Amino acid sequence: MSTDYQQAREALGTRLRELRLSAADGRLTGPQLARRLGWPHSKVYKLEGGRQTATGDDLRAWAEAVGEPEVTEELLARLRGFESHIRSWRRQLASGHAPVQDVWNVAVDQARVIHAWEEAVIPGMLQTADYARHIFLRYADLQGTKRDTDAAVRARVQRQEWLYRGGRMFHALVWEPALHALICPPSVLVGQLDRLAGVIGMDTVELGVIPLGASLRVPPANGFWVLDQQLVIAEDWHAELWLDDADTVASYVRVWETLRQSAVYGADAQNVIARARRSVSPRA
Template identity: 85%
Template sequence: MSTDYQQAREALGARLRELRLSAAGGRLTGPQLAQRLGWPHSKVYKLEGGRQTAAADDLRAWAEAVGQPDVTDELLTRLKGFESHIRSWRRSLAAGHRPVQDTWNMAVDRARTIHAWEESVIPGMLQTADYARAIFQRYADLYGTRRDTDEAVRSRMERQAWLYRGGRVFRALVWEAALHALVCPPSVLVAQLDRLAGTIGMDTVELGVIPLGASLRIPAANGFWVLDEQLVIAEDWHAELWLDDAETVASYLRVWATLRESAVYGADAQNVLNRARRGLHPRA
């Protein structure tokens, strides 16, 4: 169980204890509350200590038993928050990049439709092995993590098999800045741009490029992915966020749709790729 998840569970437990101690009509002991609820008193202490995850019905019953039914929505919101996980890079990358990639692979494998937005790098599903290797090396340097670059690259390349299965669609938006960013040697970036050009026209890929000179309705902020309109995965410098509450997912999809209004596709996207390629001068 992730440390972040456990901290959220303990915070909910502390709130439940606070409600027990401030019960309408006077504070209740654990056994007294357990008797009202018809539970073994050990369950009360496990919930308060964050050693057991409450069910929604447990929280409704608790609020009623302490005479504060008006806090039910608050408690349910806290419980819903368990479904949103903040995975700090320090902890996630403790064993290297390969385990993180394997986790992504499992999530992607279940998806049928993926919406992605990247403002500074090429989306992982469309990266060449050499480009991916350069990215992993940069982040290993930044975070001082275990160097399992080859294993991480293999895992990312395995994920791309998804693109060759029928009935799936990868809707990717990329800002033109990512096409020029030399996070790898120029020769590697040239090959990467060729790879992107080759995806235009694939049945399973819809690649949109937002030119640098395009008018933007919203700022080109941090990248994110939406899987099956049910899960958002977004990255920040301190953590990777996995968010699955409906309101948040809907918000990210609105952002994606708004950014898409500035994108070009097909031959126009090829022209932007060609412009970026002409600006590069590969060298050994």
């Protein structure tokens, strides 16, 4: 969890405590407020201590219980402010994958230099349409969300126009297992690997591949993107994290630079990709 996210959650907790202690009909203890709300009193203290994230309904109920419904909008504004850093997939995908891709497109369009690390899939900026389609279908099945696959693919492919503009640079690192992962039919993976080999040598792309047998200085954990060394976007199973505090961004940059030391480039990267292509079984 990002430092600024946790600080904002603790600040909201402090505000909730202030409201409890200055309730309209007199100071309330935690157990007294909990009884009014029908909550276990531990929830009151977790929210006030920044150890639990309040929902919008929690904040509305709190404002009513302390006799100050007029502060509801203030509390909700605080929640929206720090929730923007942790964007749950359930909430984001309620309207499908295409709107999420549109948000990404805006962020990427404003960037000049992007550093990406992917350990399990080909980076979205380098995906073929067929490969991207299977990625979206897999996640739609997993999350049980709307299938707007064609629109999502179009949005992702549109983002790749960024690679053909001058003054941009995409530094991508990929772990070799991502080149073998059959998240799609073998024929689609072959086309994707051909596409990946084809970007080596582009003026706007620096592609590094970390071979499976390479010595690693840090574990190859979950993928992330760094935009202009000002914003990190990282994915987890429950949410997408948008992190912009300087210390957090600096940590991710250090991880990327450390991973880079294990990567191969140019002809050596071509050889790793070719090895993966030869290993694809047409019967898989």
